[in-house]
Amino acid sequence: MSQSFDIAVIGATGTVGETLVQILEERDFPVANLHLLASSESAGHSVPFRGKNVRVREVDEFDFSKVQLVFFAAGPAVTLSFAPRATAAGCSLIDLSGALPADQAPQVVPEANAEILVGLKKPFQVSSPSPSAATLAVVLAPLLGLLDLQRISLTACLAVSAQGREAVTELARQTAELLNVRPLEPAFFDRQMAFNLLAQVGTPDAQGHTLLEKRLVRELRQVMALPSLKISVTCIQAPVFFGDSFSMTLQSSSAVDLAKINAALEAAPGIELVEAGDYPTPVGDAVGQDVVYVGRVRSGIDDPAELNVWLTSDNVRKGAALNAVQVAELLIKDLL
Amino acid sequence: MSQSFDIAVIGATGTVGETLVQILEERDFPVANLHLLASSESAGHSVPFRGKNVRVREVDEFDFSKVQLVFFAAGPAVTLSFAPRATAAGCSLIDLSGALPADQAPQVVPEANAEILVGLKKPFQVSSPSPSAATLAVVLAPLLGLLDLQRISLTACLAVSAQGREAVTELARQTAELLNVRPLEPAFFDRQMAFNLLAQVGTPDAQGHTLLEKRLVRELRQVMALPSLKISVTCIQAPVFFGDSFSMTLQSSSAVDLAKINAALEAAPGIELVEAGDYPTPVGDAVGQDVVYVGRVRSGIDDPAELNVWLTSDNVRKGAALNAVQVAELLIKDLL
Numbered sequence: 155m156s157q158s159f160d161i162a163v164i165g166a167t168g169t170v171g172e173t174l175v176q177i178l179e180e181r182d183f184p185v186a187n188l189h190l191l192a193s194s195e196s197a198g199h200s201v202p203f204r205g206k207n208v209r210v211r212e213v214d215e216f217d218f219s220k221v222q223l224v225f226f227a228a229g230p231a232v233t234l235s236f237a238p239r240a241t242a243a244g245c246s247l248i249d250l251s252g253a254l255p256a257d258q259a260p261q262v263v264p265e266a267n268a269e270i271l272v273g274l275k276k277p278f279q280v281s282s283p284s285p286s287a288a289t290l291a292v293v294l295a296p297l298l299g300l301l302d303l304q305r306i307s308l309t310a311c312l313a314v315s316a317q318g319r320e321a322v323t324e325l326a327r328q329t330a331e332l333l334n335v336r337p338l339e340p341a342f343f344d345r346q347m348a349f350n351l352l353a354q355v356g357t358p359d360a361q362g363h364t365l366l367e368k369r370l371v372r373e374l375r376q377v378m379a380l381p382s383l384k385i386s387v388t389c390i391q392a393p394v395f396f397g398d399s400f401s402m403t404l405q406s407s408s409a410v411d412l413a414k415i416n417a418a419l420e421a422a423p424g425i426e427l428v429e430a431g432d433y434p435t436p437v438g439d440a441v442g443q444d445v446v447y448v449g450r451v452r453s454g455i456d457d458p459a460e461l462n463v464w465l466t467s468d469n470v471r472k473g474a475a476l477n478a479v480q481v482a483e484l485l486i487k488d489l490l
Numbered sequence: 491m492s493q494s495f496d497i498a499v500i501g502a503t504g505t506v507g508e509t510l511v512q513i514l515e516e517r518d519f520p521v522a523n524l525h526l527l528a529s530s531e532s533a534g535h536s537v538p539f540r541g542k543n544v545r546v547r548e549v550d551e552f553d554f555s556k557v558q559l560v561f562f563a564a565g566p567a568v569t570l571s572f573a574p575r576a577t578a579a580g581c582s583l584i585d586l587s588g589a590l591p592a593d594q595a596p597q598v599v600p601e602a603n604a605e606i607l608v609g610l611k612k613p614f615q616v617s618s619p620s621p622s623a624a625t626l627a628v629v630l631a632p633l634l635g636l637l638d639l640q641r642i643s644l645t646a647c648l649a650v651s652a653q654g655r656e657a658v659t660e661l662a663r664q665t666a667e668l669l670n671v672r673p674l675e676p677a678f679f680d681r682q683m684a685f686n687l688l689a690q691v692g693t694p695d696a697q698g699h700t701l702l703e704k705r706l707v708r709e710l711r712q713v714m715a716l717p718s719l720k721i722s723v724t725c726i727q728a729p730v731f732f733g734d735s736f737s738m739t740l741q742s743s744s745a746v747d748l749a750k751i752n753a754a755l756e757a758a759p760g761i762e763l764v765e766a767g768d769y770p771t772p773v774g775d776a777v778g779q780d781v782v783y784v785g786r787v788r789s790g791i792d793d794p795a796e797l798n799v800w801l802t803s804d805n806v807r808k809g810a811a812l813n814a815v816q817v818a819e820l821l822i823k824d825l826l
Contacts, residue, residue, distance in 0.1 A: 307722070309645035309737040311687055325685075330669055333662070346773050349661075351647055351728060351735050353769040353786050353800040362766060362788030362798075371791050386643070386790050386798060388737040392687060393729055399687050401645040401724040401737075430698060433689040437682050450689050452698030454722050455707050462698075462722060464689040 158184035159486060160221040162245075164236065165228030166190035166210050167199050169315055169322075170250060174227055174475040175201050175208075181479060184486065191216055192228070218243035223485070225478055226251055237279070246278035246485060248478050252369055254281055261373045263288050264480040265424040266295035271484055280481050284366070285398055285473025286310050286389070287373035292446045292472075293402075293465050294378055296422035300414050301461065302407040305384040310370070311392040311399045312355055313436065313469050314347065321347075322395055329393075343391075352391035364389060397436020398473060399466040409458035412451065419448055424472075427451070433464060440466040444476055494520035495822060496557040498581075500572065501564030502526035502546050503535050505651055505658075506586060510563055510811040511537050511544075517815060520822065527552055528564070554579035559821070561814055562587055573615070582614035582821065584814050588705055590617055597709045599624050600816040601760040602631035607820055616817050620702070621734055621809025622646050622725070623709035628782045628808075629738075629801050630714055632758035636750050637797065638743040641720040646706070647728040647735045648691055649772065649805050650683065658731055665729075679727075688727035700725060733772020734809060735802040745794035748787065755784055760808075763787070769800060776802040780812055 161178070165171040171192075178185055190201055191213040200207035213232065218224065218240045226233045230253035237254065240247050249259055259279035260270050271280070282288065290308070314321040324342035331338050332348050340346060356364040371385045392399070404410075419427045426445045428434045434447030446467040454460030467473055497514070501507040507528075514521055526537055527549040536543035549568065554560065554576045562569045566589035573590065576583050585595055595615035596606050607616070618624065626644070650657040660678035667674050668684050676682060692700040707721045728735070740746075755763045762781045764770045770783030782803040790796030803809055 305741075307643035307739050309724075311647070311726075311728075326669070329665060333666055333669065345771065349730050350771050350773040351730060351802075352771060353735070353737075353802075358767060358786075358788075361791075362786060363791055368791060382792075384790065384793050384796075386739045386793070386796050388645075388739075388786070388798060388800065390647075390735075390737065390800075392647075394685050394687060399689070399726075401689075401726065403643050403722045403724075405641075431694060435681065435686050435688060437686040450694075450698060450724070452694075454720065455697075455699055455704060456718075457720050457722070460720075460722050462724060464724065464726075466687075466689075 158186040159223055160187045160189070161185050162189040162191055162216065162218070162221045162224040164191045164213050164224060164226050164232060166201050167192050167196040168227060169319060169470050170474045171227040172201055173470050174225055174478060175203055177471070177475050177479045179204055181483070183479065183482065189216065189221060193232070218245045221245055223247070223482060227478070241277055241279065244277050246276065248280050248282055248481050250282045250474055250478055252281065252284060254279065256281070256376050261287065261376050262481050263291040263377050263477060264484055265422065266291040266377050267379065268484055278485055280485070282474065282478040282481055283373040283377060284369055285316065285469040286312070286370045286400070287377060288473050288477045289398060289446050289465065289467040290374055290400060290402070291377040292424045293419070293448055293463065296418040296425070297404070297415060298378065300418055301404060301410060303380070303383065303404060304407055305405040306386070307403040308385065308387040309401045310387065310389045311394070312389055313394045313396050313398055314391065315396045316355070316398070316469055325393055325395060347391065348393055350393060353388070355389045355391050394436055396468060396470060397440045397466055398469040399436050399464070402463045402465065404461040404463070406459045406461065410453050410461045412453060415461060416451060419451065434466050436466045440472070441468050442471065443468060444472055446472060494522040495559055496523045496525070497521050498525040498527055498552065498554070498557045498560040500527045500549050500560060500562050500568060502537050503528050503532040504563060505655060505806050506810045507563040508537055509806050510561055510814060511539050513807070513811050513815045515540055517819070519815060519818065525552065525557060529568070554581045557581055559583070559818060561818070563814070577613050577615065580613050582612065584616050584618055584817050586618045586810055586814055588617065588620060590615065592617070592712050597623065597712050598817050599627040599713050599813060600820055601758065602627040603713050603715065604820055614821055616821070618810065618814040618817055619709040619713060620705050621652065621805035622648070622706045622736070623713060624809050624813045625734060625782050625801065625803040626710055626736060626738070627713045628760045629755070629784055629799065632754040632761070633740070633751060634714065636754055637740060637746060639716070639719065639740060640743055641741040642722070643739040644721065644723040645737045646723065646725045647730070648725055649730045649732050649734055650727065651732045652691070652734070652805055661729055661731060683727065684729055686729060689724070691725045691727050730772055732777045732804060732806060733802055734805040735772050735800070738799045738801065740797040740799070742795045742797065746789050746797045748789060751797065752787055755787065770802050772802045777804050778807065779804060780808060782808060
């Protein structure tokens with residue numbers, strides 16, 4: 155496999171884009187030429203790659219016929235504007251924004267539904283799901299065959315980095331102000347985020363669900379190929395910089411075999427199972443790592459048909475950038 | 491009701507005990523003489539009450555026949571040691587430690603099961619449940635008649651103050667060290683608590699459940715008089731000083747009437763319902779308040795038989811000290 159590819163990364167100056175470039179280098183992805191693209195405000199910056207600083211250029215002016223694969227790591231609006239141009243130029247794409255419908259660009263988590271790539275036609279269009287869906291799919295995949303799954307109940311405790319650099323800076327600033335007994339003036343968040351929990355990430359619809367929650371349910375159902383699975387989900391914002399964590403309850407129709415569940419998690423790719431008694435945390439375990447950490451695997455109190463699990467992963471790295479690169483690795487293997 | 495009572499508070503120097511004394515004063519509880527008691531280490535301190543500093547004395551040497559009512563706001567060991575002496579002296583007691591079995595001292599949350607007090611015999615023995623159970627019972631009470639409840643799924647995000655003053659100091663210290671880029675040396679917690687989430691509060695049993703989780707399930711079932719209700723619960727430790735928060739999913743056997751649910755929550759005592767679109771937080775809403783804040787009331791995505799709720803309350807005040815004082819108010823009304 156000595157072939158190499160010309161690659162573009164759109165949104166290269168964001169937290170996910172920058173990590174994606176870093177992972178391409180770490181994993182020796184066969185990049186011939188790397189084109190880093192961003193909106194006009196961020197163009198002109200540069201991002202390190204293989205010992206050189208690569209200048210970030212304006213996406214508006216980019217000729218997509220120069221590359222075989224493009225990562226969309228900016229917002230949905232950017233994907234909707236430029237994906238048609240990329241595809242028209244014969245360029246395959248991996249979108250991380252959630253902008254494209256599943257029938258056009260299916261959500262793929264390599265550990266869960268890599269087989270879906272085989273059916274796609276060139277130029278490929280693939281979605282890399284939200285960090286929450288990607289993380290959860292990695293853990294659900296090895297469990298599905300062991301349960302007659304009736305329902306999933308989820309509380310997602312999201313890191314502020316999910317909302318970008320401004321949110322990270324704001325949590326640090328608020329914390330410093332409070333510790334120095336200075337008056338708190340929320341800027342990015344609409345209230346105190348430091349030492350607090352916000353019960354809602356984004357604006358809810360008339361039914362009370364946020365876009366993030368609906369996206370998570372939609373993507374999980376698609377990746378797991380369980381279109382009518384009942385999933386209850388609450389996404390909250392925790393005062394954590396990096397690393398999303400999930401408290402998850404699965405209901406089966408009959409008693410869960412914990413020994414089999416543990417063995418399946420132990421054997422599954424992309425998972426680090428923490429031994430009973432101990433538990434994984436975002437900081438200290440998940441952040442900076444390529445695996446999803448799983449712990450507190452237990453049945454219900456008085457309910458053997460219930461399975462409880464705690465999981466945590468680096469939302470920027472494993473949840474987003476690495477998942478997209480793993481998809482790309484599969485695409486170039488036989489297909490691109 | 492000009493009668494007044496001689497009262498003792500054991501554990502008067504702890505976070506809950508101190509708040510309890512403060513609430514007795516705020517609510518003009520008819521205290522004749524107040525006796526503040528603690529272990530030998532804390533004896534000698536004093537706690538303010540009605541403009542005077544009341545000296546804290548050793549519980550070992552206390553003559554329980556001097557009082558009609560005693561609050562046990564120390565640990566379970568203290569309750570187990572001294573409750574028999576209090577009762578033998580004819581003194582009624584309210585225990586906040588969870589040490590006494592339900593058939594001896596039933597768990598009472600005035601908003602949920604005050605009627606249970608009527609059946610008790612003097613000297614009264616009542617338990618004030620864990621802050622989590624008290625908070626949840628306040629919110630569940632008005633809902634039970636509106637649902638055919640099949641199951642509750644809970645993630646409890648607990649404040650560090652649940653573990654006492656040392657835990658509060660440690661979160662502040664860790665945070666300051668991290669912001670000042672000094673090496674982190676965990677002391678009270680076994681790892682980094684600042685900007686992190688710990689998936690487990692206390693040591694789990696062989697089945698993976700912590701004492702706190704089992705206590706919560708047991709107490710909720712007792713207060714709601716639903717001994718076989720299925721409750722799945724995960725208690726996590728959040729980097730929040732005060733205020734416990736809960737993400738709760740209730741499953742009914744049929745479609746939930748959200749208008750009725752909202753009306754019931756609006757009308758219920760001890761609850762502040764936050765309007766749709768907004769949401770309550772521990773800091774800024776619940777802390778220092780006498781009510782449980784409820785928000786994000788919504789059915790499931792594609793599941794009308796599911797009810798999701800977010801709630802938050804001051805764990806030390808509403809969850810513990812105030813609940814105990816509310817029980818005492820009911821006891822003295824007709825009974826003591």
